[in-house]
Amino acid sequence: MVRAVxxxxxxxxxxxxxxxxxxxxxxxxxxxxxxxxxxxxxxxIADGLYEGRRPHLFPLILGVDGAGVVEEAGADVRRxxxxxxxxxxxxxxxxxxxTYTTTTVxxxxxxxxxxxxxxxxxxxxxxxxxxxxxxxxxxxxxxxxGRTLLIAGASGGxxxxxxxIGHALGFGVVALARPSSHARLRSxxxxxxxxxxxxxxVAQVRAELPxxxxxxxxxxxxxxxxGRLAGAVRTGGLAVSTIGAAPPGGRLPNGVxxxxxxxxxxxxxxxxxxxxxxxxxxxxxxERSISLEEAPAAISDSRAGRSSGKTVIRL
Ligand SMILES: NC(=O)c1ccc[n+]([C@@H]2O[C@H](COP(=O)([O-])OP(=O)(O)OC[C@H]3O[C@@H](n4cnc5c(N)ncnc54)[C@H](OP(=O)(O)O)[C@@H]3O)[C@@H](O)[C@H]2O)c1
Numbered sequence: 001m002v003r004a005v006x007x008x009x010x011x012x013x014x015x016x017x018x019x020x021x022x023x024x025x026x027x028x029x030x031x032x033x034x035x036x037x038x039x040x041x042x043x044x045i046a047d048g049l050y051e052g053r054r055p056h057l058f059p060l061i062l063g064v065d066g067a068g069v070v071e072e073a074g075a076d077v078r079r080x081x082x083x084x085x086x087x088x089x090x091x092x093x094x095x096x097x098x099t100y101t102t103t104t105v106x107x108x109x110x111x112x113x114x115x116x117x118x119x120x121x122x123x124x125x126x127x128x129x130x131x132x133x134x135x136x137x138x139x140x141x142x143x144x145x146g147r148t149l150l151i152a153g154a155s156g157g158x159x160x161x162x163x164x165i166g167h168a169l170g171f172g173v174v175a176l177a178r179p180s181s182h183a184r185l186r187s188x189x190x191x192x193x194x195x196x197x198x199x200x201x202v203a204q205v206r207a208e209l210p211x212x213x214x215x216x217x218x219x220x221x222x223x224x225x226x227g228r229l230a231g232a233v234r235t236g237g238l239a240v241s242t243i244g245a246a247p248p249g250g251r252l253p254n255g256v257x258x259x260x261x262x263x264x265x266x267x268x269x270x271x272x273x274x275x276x277x278x279x280x281x282x283x284x285x286x287e288r289s290i291s292l293e294e295a296p297a298a299i300s301d302s303r304a305g306r307s308s309g310k311t312v313i314r315l
Contacts, residue, residue: 001018001019001020001021002018002020002021002057002101002102002103002186003016003017003018003019003020003102003292004016004017004018004059004061004098004100004101004102004292005061005062005063005100005101005292005295005296005299005313006019006059006060006062006096006098006100006101007046007058007059007060007062008058008059009058010046010048010051010056010060011046011047011048012042012046013296014046014062014100014205014296014299015296016292016293016296018060018102019059019061020100021103022097022103022104022105023105024072024073024074024075024166025105025107026074026075026076026077026176027074027076027107027108027109027249028074028077028104028105028106028107028108029070029072029073029074029077029080029086029105029107029108029112030070030071030072030073030105030135031066031068031069031070031071031086031103031104031105031106032068032069032071032102032103033068033101033102033103033104033125033315034067034068034121034122034125034314034315035066035067035068035097035121035122035124035125035126035289035311035313035314035315036063036065036066036098036099036100036101036125036313037063037064037065037066037067037099037125037126037127037128037129037130037297037310037311037312037313038063038065038189038295038297038299038302038307038311038312038313039064039065039129039130039157040167040302040303041064041129042062042063042064042098042100042299043062043216043299043303045046045064045091045098046060046062048265050095053204054093054094054095055093055094055095056094056095056096057094057095057097058096058097059096060095060098060198061097061098061099061100061101061104062098062099062100062295062299063090063098063099063100063101063313064089064091064098064099064128064129064303065087065088065089065090065099065125065126065127065128065129066087066088066090066092066099066104066125066139067085067087067115067121067122067124067125067146067255068085068087068121068238068250068315069083069084069085069086070082070083070084070086070194071083071103073108073203074108077108078108079108080108080112080114083103084114085114085115085124086112086113086114086115086122087112087113087115087119087121087124087125087127087128088106088110088111088112088113088128088265088267088270088271089110089111089112089128089129089132089152089265089304090104090106090110090112091110091265092107092237093111095145095289096284099125100292100295100313101292101315102315103162109267110130110195110265110267111128111265111266111267111269111270112267112270113267113270113271113274116274116277116278117278118272118277118278118280119277119284120266122286122289122314123284123286123306124284125288126157126284126285126286126310126311126312127161127273127277127284128265128270128273129157129263129265130156130157130158130160130161130271130310131161131165131282131284131294132241132263132265132269132270132273133158133161133261133263134159134161134162134164134165134166134217135161135165135269135272135273135276136261136263136264136269137158137162137217137240137242137261138166138169138171138215138217140161140163140215140238140259141214141215141238141240141262144166144169144170144171145169145170145171145181146170146172147170147171147172147214147215148171148172148173148174148209148213148214148215149162149166149171149172149173149174149213149214149215149217150174150176150205150209150213150215150216150217150229150232150233151163151166151173151174151176151177151216151217151218151219152176152196152201152216152217152218152219152220152221152229153176153177153218153219153220153221154176154177154181154185154190154193154219154221155178155181155184155185155306155308155309156176156219156308156309157307157309158217158242159175159177159185159217159219160184160185160188160285160309160310161282162217162219163175163185163188163189163190164188164189164282164283164285165190165265165276165281165282166189167188167189167190168189168230168276168281168282170215171215172191172209173189173190173191173192174190174191174192174193174194174205174209174213175190175193175194176192176193176194176195176196176201176205176229177193177194177195177196178195179195180308181193181308182195184285184308184309187284192208201229201232202228202229202230202231202232205232206232208231209232210239211234212231212232212233212235213232213234213237214234214235214238215232215233215237215238215239215240216229216230216237216238216239216240216256217240217242217294218234218239218240218241218242218243218245219242219243220243220305221243221245222243222245223245223246223247225245226239226241226245226246226258226278227247227252227253229240229255230252230258233254233256234247234256235255235256236252236255236256237256237257238256238257238258238259239252239257239258239259240258240259240260240261241257241259241260241261242260242261242263244258244260245260246258246259251279284310285309285310286309286310286311286312287308287309287310287311288308288309288310288311288312289313289314290309290311290312290313290314291313292313292314292315294313295313298311298313
């Protein structure tokens with residue numbers, strides 16, 4: 001048996017439980033986890049995000065991202081060897097074999113990859129979902145050099161990576177975020193930081209970017225606020241939502257393109273992200289490292305929009 005933060009049923013409060021070590025299938029790796037990375041996706045899954053659409057296993061162990069060492073490889077595994085350090089997105093069917101635990105299994109076809117030599121285990125666990133989402137969001141807009149990127153909800157995990165990667169790819173970066181995060185976001189590469197305040201965000205962004213932003217990456221606004229903020233994007237620019245706020249049809253009334261990003265994790269996207277780390281274009285910022293016992297309280301913080309940057313769980 002191993003310790004895990006899990007829920008016995010959908011929408012139950014996550015708590016520390018003893019769970020059995022899952023068997024390793026022929027195409028799977030069993031990984032001794034060193035760190036898990038926390039994402040809002042973790043508690044959204046426990047709340048039933050995929051209920052009725054994907055098979056689940058209970059108690060459902062939370063956690064998608066992790067980093068650790070391969071301690072067993074199924075007979076058909078080809079990409080990895082015993083003792084190799086790996087990281088990535090461990091989410092697979094049945095949903096529930098998560099990473100908030102010391103040992104888990106993952107199919108080798110998942111978005112998992114060897115940990116780049118320059119990356120520590122905590123940083124590797126912080127990177128996958130938020131990093132891939134930021135990179136995929138920025139890649140939707142085509143060439144980046146000399147263009148401007150506006151990020152809403154920039155304090156969080158995806159936002160922090162979007163600032164870092166946007167800066168590395170040559171975007172001019174404007175971050176909308178709570179003032180307590182401004183200094184940190186500037187240190188990550190934001191050229192301008194703005195406190196969105198109530199209702200004044202578009203005018204403030206237009207004062208900084210009179211021609212309008214080329215790309216908006218919105219990580220927090222519902223449809224109405226998303227449509228309003230897209231008023232800070234130039235005609236012909238693109239507004240991307242990670243929470244499904246873009247309207248069907250792909251276009252807003254002001255001639256701005258709009259799209260919902262649904263991350264499709266893949267080994268190739270993870271490897272492109274790893275390449276940015278190896279090339280020293282991306283340093284992974286870990287804001288908080290907590291114990292498994294502290295994870296339920298950190299989940300409550302995330303639900304309340306109080307998380308800042310990336311939090312990892314030591315295992
Ligand atoms: N569609 C996809 O494939 C996909 C992939 C990854 C993530 N997501 C979603 O994208 C969103 C951002 O992800 P993340 O990992 O960056 O999350 P996060 O670390 O929790 O950050 C979210 C940020 O949004 C802002 N925010 C303001 N009010 C909020 C509220 N009431 N509740 C929550 N956040 C609030 C905060 O930043 P400020 O203080 O700067 O405003 C917060 O740091 C989440 O909803 C996540 O589930 C979707």
